[in-house]
Amino acid sequence: MTSTPKYYTQKLRILASIADAKPGDPMPTERELASRFDTSRTTIRQALSELVHEGRIVRAHGRGTFVAQPPVIHVRSLTSLSEDLTGTTLDSVVLEVREIVVGAEVSGDSAARAEVAAGLELDSGSAVTRVERVRTSDGEALAHEVAHLPGTYPGLAGELASRGSLYATLRDAYDVVLASAEDEIGTGLADPDDSARLGIAVGQPLLLITRTARSGTGVPLEFTRSRFRGDRFRFLARS
Amino acid sequence: MTSTPKYYTQKLRILASIADAKPGDPMPTERELASRFDTSRTTIRQALSELVHEGRIVRAHGRGTFVAQPPVIHVRSLTSLSEDLTGTTLDSVVLEVREIVVGAEVSGDSAARAEVAAGLELDSGSAVTRVERVRTSDGEALAHEVAHLPGTYPGLAGELASRGSLYATLRDAYDVVLASAEDEIGTGLADPDDSARLGIAVGQPLLLITRTARSGTGVPLEFTRSRFRGDRFRFLARS
DNA sequence: CAGTGGTCTAGACCACACT
DNA sequence: GTGTGGTCTAGACCACTGC
Structure with a gap:
């Protein structure tokens, strides 16, 4: 069995952390998440990217990352x-x-x-x-x-x-x-x-x-x- | 207007290079593409990832990258x-x-x-x-x-x-x-x-x-x- | 201006397939 | 073992937002 990659673990942790957040709520910054989870920003970005693709969060260049609206x-x-x-x-x-x-x-x-x-x-x-x-x-x-x-x-x-x-x-x-x-x-x-x-x-x-x-x-x-x-x-x- | 990112340029170049390739044909390795286009493997991987998501190529861990089958x-x-x-x-x-x-x-x-x-x-x-x-x-x-x-x-x-x-x-x-x-x-x-x-x-x-x-x-x-x-x-x- | 996300690098090591 | 793709790092600089 393949072991779970680190970014996937972080993805689940981030997902859990916004379980009861409202659409539009701000997320911690990428650098903040990286330091909090003691990992590189690259790995955090890989986790966040999947959440973006899944429509759970949205990124706004220069402003921050936010919880997404429902479909x-x-x-x-x-x-x-x-x-x-x-x-x-x-x-x-x-x-x-x-x-x-x-x-x-x-x-x-x-x-x-x-x-x-x-x-x-x-x-x-x-x-x-x-x-x-x-x-x-x-x-x-x-x-x-x-x-x-x-x-x-x-x-x-x-x-x-x-x-x-x-x-x-x-x-x-x-x-x-x-x-x-x-x-x-x-x-x-x-x-x-x-x-x-x-x-x-x-x-x-x-x-x-x-x-x-x-x-x-x-x-x-x-x-x-x-x-x-x-x-x-x-x-x-x-x- | 935002300038075109490097990985996107590489993506188009790679796409052009397989324009008349047949499904199943092998692609150059990631390291080969990186050196040929004089860029980092990370950037090549970003370009390849989008082509994978679009169903143009498939990656096989340990074997290589290949032109995809039609849908x-x-x-x-x-x-x-x-x-x-x-x-x-x-x-x-x-x-x-x-x-x-x-x-x-x-x-x-x-x-x-x-x-x-x-x-x-x-x-x-x-x-x-x-x-x-x-x-x-x-x-x-x-x-x-x-x-x-x-x-x-x-x-x-x-x-x-x-x-x-x-x-x-x-x-x-x-x-x-x-x-x-x-x-x-x-x-x-x-x-x-x-x-x-x-x-x-x-x-x-x-x-x-x-x-x-x-x-x-x-x-x-x-x-x-x-x-x-x-x-x-x-x-x-x-x- | 400071702070955010976006791109890119050079390198390392892991997991897997083939010989 | 050798070579492939998969993951991860630490850091740099760019592009955009808002003060």
């Missing part, structure tokens, strides 16, 4: 296809709405555009509307979401701003009704872009969700990639 | 409630089948038992059948799964052995039909137990899935907690 649970209902939340509200901030041409041999993110074309089952050169949003709850950024809709949606930015929900906007302003959806869910790690957009550390676990929604006749109407904070979010699928 | 996608179909897989087969190894009493004030895992009682909507003291399995694909351990079924199932271990699928066994041998299910999905980190059971490193990201399945009348018939390897697995939910 938000995102309910994805089958019958209504609406998005809902237990307890809190999931809002969104639109970063950009623009038209692009998919599958084209343009510089840069051509792989991403080919993927969108495949997801929407479109030919190269088709026009697609791209909607980039940050999903928030209580003012805290939880996810970065890029949706792609086949064709053009004149005035979409304005309609979205006044309605909030993308699905409600599609239904009410454009008569587009989604009948089924498929979500592929995996894990990933925050890169520097995620870090900046979501205010989390690089390397933090993410929940990656790729959604393809279709009409009643099976025509793809939406292809969306979402990157949710793994420490603050859970996904609920009903079937 | 397996688990399809969770709504209509049949059956479990299926794209490409490969998802098998299972039964570790244990036994009866327990939930919610009881016993030593140790009383919190877990209370949780099971709540999930199955049972009173404290009820009898429950506990089925512990390891899910495998191509002989590789992908997940650890603990299912709880209300009541007793005489001969379940034997029936399971001859049929394989838990749902098929419940339906064919016990006339238990599941009509709906709810999956709560989040991320987690491998602890030493996960590490031993799944053959992965402590701290590796996991996909945590808690499933509650019910009869047509809404009575809970199954409460299962699964811990899937995040680097080798994706979950597909249809609705």
Whole structure:
């Protein structure tokens, strides 16, 4: 049997020490923990890093380390296809709405555009509307979401701003009704872009969700990639 | 803007160097990479750790580091409630089948038992059948799964052995039909137990899935907690 | 400015696999 | 034994926050 590494012992001790702490409570500093547990700061950081990955604590550069907030649970209902939340509200901030041409041999993110074309089952050169949003709850950024809709949606930015929900906007302003959806869910790690957009550390676990929604006749109407904070979010699928 | 850390630059360089490598191909050793990129082994390890978390490479203690296999996608179909897989087969190894009493004030895992009682909507003291399995694909351990079924199932271990699928066994041998299910999905980190059971490193990201399945009348018939390897697995939910 | 977390170093020793 | 990855140290400096 492998012996337990030191950092893991420290992790459990730290976990026990915050068992009845409230979200937002400050933790001892890394140097303080290192001296208290008579170990190196490196080892303490390894223990703290796992607790950060598990969503138990959060680190704030220059300010300190704090006990984390409990996770938000995102309910994805089958019958209504609406998005809902237990307890809190999931809002969104639109970063950009623009038209692009998919599958084209343009510089840069051509792989991403080919993927969108495949997801929407479109030919190269088709026009697609791209909607980039940050999903928030209580003012805290939880996810970065890029949706792609086949064709053009004149005035979409304005309609979205006044309605909030993308699905409600599609239904009410454009008569587009989604009948089924498929979500592929995996894990990933925050890169520097995620870090900046979501205010989390690089390397933090993410929940990656790729959604393809279709009409009643099976025509793809939406292809969306979402990157949710793994420490603050859970996904609920009903079937 | 924050400057890019050195380990992140190395990560991208390493990623580029294995762009056209095949799964299973050996990587240079950590010490070799450190000397080649003129940096410390610590920094190289930080870069490699992220690639491990992302499922791009795997580390084997004492043997070396290798390019990882592509992930397996688990399809969770709504209509049949059956479990299926794209490409490969998802098998299972039964570790244990036994009866327990939930919610009881016993030593140790009383919190877990209370949780099971709540999930199955049972009173404290009820009898429950506990089925512990390891899910495998191509002989590789992908997940650890603990299912709880209300009541007793005489001969379940034997029936399971001859049929394989838990749902098929419940339906064919016990006339238990599941009509709906709810999956709560989040991320987690491998602890030493996960590490031993799944053959992965402590701290590796996991996909945590808690499933509650019910009869047509809404009575809970199954409460299962699964811990899937995040680097080798994706979950597909249809609705 | 002082204090926090973030990165990096050079080196040591341990645990494990293979020969 | 040799070589691999796994853990740990003591210290340095950087980047950010808030006084």
